Amino acid sequence: MAYDLDNIFAALGDSTRREILFMLLEDDMAVTDVAEPFDMSLAAISKHLRILSKSGLIVQEKRGRVKWCKLQVHAMRDASLWMESFGQIEQMNLEAFEKFLQSEEILEK
Amino acid sequence: MAYDLDNIFAALGDSTRREILFMLLEDDMAVTDVAEPFDMSLAAISKHLRILSKSGLIVQEKRGRVKWCKLQVHAMRDASLWMESFGQIEQMNLEAFEKFLQSEEILEK
DNA sequence: TTAATACTTAACCAAAAGGTTGAATGACGG
DNA sequence: CCGTCATTCAACCTTTTGGTTAAGTATTAA
Numbered sequence: 044m045a046y047d048l049d050n051i052f053a054a055l056g057d058s059t060r061r062e063i064l065f066m067l068l069e070d071d072m073a074v075t076d077v078a079e080p081f082d083m084s085l086a087a088i089s090k091h092l093r094i095l096s097k098s099g100l101i102v103q104e105k106r107g108r109v110k111w112c113k114l115q116v117h118a119m120r121d122a123s124l125w126m127e128s129f130g131q132i133e134q135m136n137l138e139a140f141e142k143f144l145q146s147e148e149i150l151e152k
Numbered sequence: 153m154a155y156d157l158d159n160i161f162a163a164l165g166d167s168t169r170r171e172i173l174f175m176l177l178e179d180d181m182a183v184t185d186v187a188e189p190f191d192m193s194l195a196a197i198s199k200h201l202r203i204l205s206k207s208g209l210i211v212q213e214k215r216g217r218v219k220w221c222k223l224q225v226h227a228m229r230d231a232s233l234w235m236e237s238f239g240q241i242e243q244m245n246l247e248a249f250e251k252f253l254q255s256e257e258i259l260e261k
Numbered sequence: 262t263t264a265a266t267a268c269t270t271a272a273c274c275a276a277a278a279g280g281t282t283g284a285a286t287g288a289c290g291g
Numbered sequence: 292c293c294g295t296c297a298t299t300c301a302a303c304c305t306t307t308t309g310g311t312t313a314a315g316t317a318t319t320a321a
Contacts, residue, residue: 048164048167048170049165049166049167050165051165052161052162052164052165053161053162053278054165055165055231056158056159056160056161056162056165057158057278057279058157064238065238065241068238068241068242068245073297073298074297074298074299075296075298083279083280083281084280084281084282085297085298085299086281086282086298086299087279087280089298089299089300090278090279090280091279093299094278105298107287107288107289107297108287108288108289108297108298109288109296109297109298110297110298110299114242116239119235119238119239120239122164123232123235123236126231126232126235127232129173129174129177129228130225130228130229130232132174132177133177133223133225136177166308168309182267182268183267183268183269184266184267184268192309192310192311193310193312194267194268194269195268195269195270195310195311195312196309198268198270199269199308200309202269203308214268216317216318216319217266217268217317217318217319218266218267218268219267219269
């Protein structure tokens with residue numbers, strides 16, 4: 044069970060990277076432009092982008108000398124789905140428990 | 153913007169901790185019982201539980217000499233909500249773009 | 262009161278994360 | 292061809308992470 048979720052959640056666990064994702068929501072961006080609002084070296088941002096790439100949350104495509112960063116929604120959907128399934132099991136358990144209570148006639152009527 | 157989301161996502165970024173959360177879905181558990189299925193020292197599990205506590209994904213309550221671990225769903229809901237809002241903005245942008253296209257009369261009729 | 266049980270803490274370790282600076286690579290514009 | 296722009300790489304540093312073992316602290320059971 045050494046899932047990709049490790050990488051996705053870990054990537055999301057840094058506010059700089061979450062901000063980058065929000066920026067990319069607007070439009071695809073070059074590395075330099077991604078780095079611009081941050082008080083951090085370009086190399087640092089480059090690393091963050093590499094992590095986001097590795098997790099599948101973005102893809103990078105080089106055209107000429109600029110490397111474009113593009114959001115990739117379906118990685119996040121995987122994580123979202125994991126949480127959703129978690130929520131569903133949570134509900135299932137609650138329902139199962141209620142059924143149990145009913146079968147035990149602890150709940151009235 | 154140094155959110156709690158840092159802690160929540162980081163906590164979720166480890167498969168041991170995700171497994172623990174799944175176990176706690178079933179029922180509240182004592183630390184020793186949480187540790188049992190893992191090939192890892194009790195101290196290590198204790199640390200994992202501390203991280204889960206800090207993130208708010210679980211709470212721990214000591215009764216007698218046993219410390220019970222209890223799932224806390226609403227921390228995860230925060231993370232889930234972040235993702236959801238992300239998805240909504242994504243959609244909004246798409247809609248805005250389509251509106252733009254329509255206003256530009258690029259789309260037929 | 263003593264021994265076992267249920268944890269946590271402390272000290273340690275190796276590896277990873279997040280940052281820096283400076284040099285290297287590679288494409289473009291004149 | 293030369294300089295500049297876009298980006299990465301390499302070396303380095305500090306802090307955090309994920310694990311270990313051994314000792315310490317409560318609580319309970321005999």
